[in-house]
Amino acid sequence: MRTGSALLAGTIGLTWAVVYLVTQVFVSPPLGVGTTVAAGTVASVLLVFGYPSALRGPRAARTLRRWSRPRSGSEARPGHEEHGFEGRGVERSRRRIVAGGRRMPLRSGLTADAARRTAELLRPLLGGDAVVITDRELNLAFVGPGADHHEAGGPVRATSVRSAIAKGRTVVSRRASSMGCDDPDCPLRSGVVVPLVVGARVVGTIGVFRTHDQPAPRDQVEDMASILSLHLELAEADRERKLASDARLDALRAQINPHFLFNILNTIASKSRTDPDEARQLLLRLSDFFRYAVRQEGQLAEFAQEYFFVRTYLSLEQARFGDRLRVRYDIDPQVLTAHVPVLTIQPLVENAVKHGLADKVAGGTVTLKARVDPLTRTTSIRVTDDGVGMTPDVLDVLGAGAAAARGAEGARGEAGARGGVGLQNISERLTTLFGERFTLDIQSTAGEGTVVEVRVPLR
Template sequence: MSNGSLPLAAATTLTWGIVYLATQVIVAPPLGVGPTLLLGVGLTLALTIGYPSALRGLRSTRPGWSSGQSALPSVSARLGTGGQVNGRPGNGRHGHGRTIAAVGRSIPLRSGLTAEAARRTAQLLHPLLGSDSVAITDRDQVLAFVGPGSDHHTVGDAPQTESSARVLASGKTVVVRRREKLGCPHPGCPLQSAVVAPLTNGKRVVGILKVYRLHPEPPNRGLVEGIAGILSLHLELAEFDRERKLAVDAKLDALRAQINPHFLFNTLNTITSKARTDPEEARQLLVRLSDFFRYAVRQDGHFAEFSQEYFFVRTYLSLEQARYGDRLRVRYDVDPQVLTAHVPVLIIQPLVENAVKHGLADKVDGGTVTLKARVDPLTRTTTIRVADDGLGIGPDRLEEITSGACAAQGGIGLPNISERLAALYGDRYRLDIRSQQGDGTVVDLRIPLG
């Protein structure tokens, strides 16, 4: 028990003695057990909370310690605020006292292990590590070098030291305490000691973080390994972002490929028929068909203003109306505020195509497709509804559509759309479908306002 706790223990014992005397001896008749315990516990809590003992931490804090927190020096204290690292002098010109957490949020390697990202990262870490020189390499070349030795450890050259080769081969940190062990072939190299830590992406060693000093005492191994771990995490996140982008690109290409070829053939047949009876309308339809496929194939990026997607959908429906005539009616209910909102490209048209194909195509007297869009500034969401008053979809057919089975029959399965939305938004979207035979179908999409 510490010196600060002994007085508190004595005071607590005295308090319970007073409680006993007051409730059991002085008072007649004596109080019951319940009131006695309640009074004693209340006084003990008040005494403990009000007493600045070691049990709850000192009221004042020492530099580098946090009040009421774990008795570990802060990262700032370990790194120093006057150019010191772990109590040892570093480069006084760079004594910024930045914390690992603060630097971790701004490490440029989040964009990948490139020469520019490595250069900016090395410049960021140089004052943090209190080192004389910092280098970052990939497996083939030096990407960045900051500090003495940069005249011969030049960017673009292969890693020269034997320690670099050992780390790349083993994936384990190497601590070098003598210049000859460093293995630099340059005779005038001023570097004397180093900690060389691997940079990994998963289980693969993809590069090296090298922290040098001009005297035999090497940098703190734990600190360098910690920084290398943070850099490796950022590299893994960069790889994840790259793979995620590739997946989103692939899903967009898949949606482009799934544009119903029957739609093209049927539209061309309609145009051929119109050419005999109304050449001007046939020409206009050809222009619209050209606009439709030009937008679908050449649209750059994954997002577009709603106004562009709206034009695309209207173009598609005008071509379908030329085919179905009065059997296909269209109603638009679009809030003008939605027109400038950004939405994923090629998302709305497939929903409309499904409404035509599965809802109205087989209905003798046709029906109406409704496109409704709103912006909710309070929740910062864009809501899009595609509805039809067609035949509706039976449970079995609805299962095919939601499972993606209909894609093989020329349709576009909702899972394909949902997977792309998930890749773009994570769990920040909703895609719901409601249908009953004879009552039509409603598809609701809610996405973040962009």
């Protein structure tokens, strides 16, 4: 805590103590609680508004003193002031480079469009007449003099660029002959070329060229290359996470039990003889179910869409189980517009039906409850069944994840039967999407039922 903030907090606390003593201790009879609160509030407001001048002091005066020129006794060395200005200039230049690095389009990957926009941003930042960004084979972008023959999309022509790719280190050219350009009319005379590295791989280069023999500052170009390399690493990590998340989503789609489809088709076939209208409605619902499961794009969807998907699934299961399957919905209307991971709720509900109630002769009830907590900014989804439940051993295996499951051969089969693979898949997807900012809690008692609750950040 800053000194000024601590002083203000202490002063307000002392003020409330004085107000309390005056209104409740020293006065007989004590004043009302409302009077005490009003007096304390007024005093606190006055302190807060008076804080800059009464407690903190005039900030502007200190600022002026900090930047005022030293008196004659302080001006000890000739050139000291100029050195200070030069240092501040270098520091401002570095800050511009860092700020520019934060906005670099290469965060989306090493593409021609991102390279062109990045080169246009870097040209004034790095003080070059021309900027080139390449991959290992092609000039992805070239901005400035020489673009007529170092054209974007064409092969890398400058020997200095090819050398930086091959050697994996910075190449500085201080005269036209060392540039290695095979065009005699090339206006470029000097340059600094730095490789872009992802992991241990050189994926491309950034080059800053000038039309005279004094190259751009090497350290600035290397600093920017380090920033761009970090952006490319993050872009690659994003792609890998997306591929992994898409693979898990595809696995969940493939996991929609074929037996569910066969059982529903058998139910529809049976209904077609006894109640053709209901059979037709069931076919439409089944079509809606698989259309959503297969065609839903992206990793997140509004809860309202997932809710419709779950209700469609449960209506099909109710047609199959009849009165043995009862369903309760307890949905906060605020949840309907919140975004939740696709195909996360339905597998939890399917586990409740398939593993919780299907083996119970009397059937039971599945309850779906969803809430938004505005204080913690989370969406909570709870699926409850009063079915057969799970033994502690199986519950431990599900909670411990794949590593524990590999060491528990006897329980693994039962855990898989309880949907362990699906729960693990959901947990991995939630980790990819939210990191540590989610919870997946499973509670179960054998013979009494199971509760699975998911909490994700509010989107």
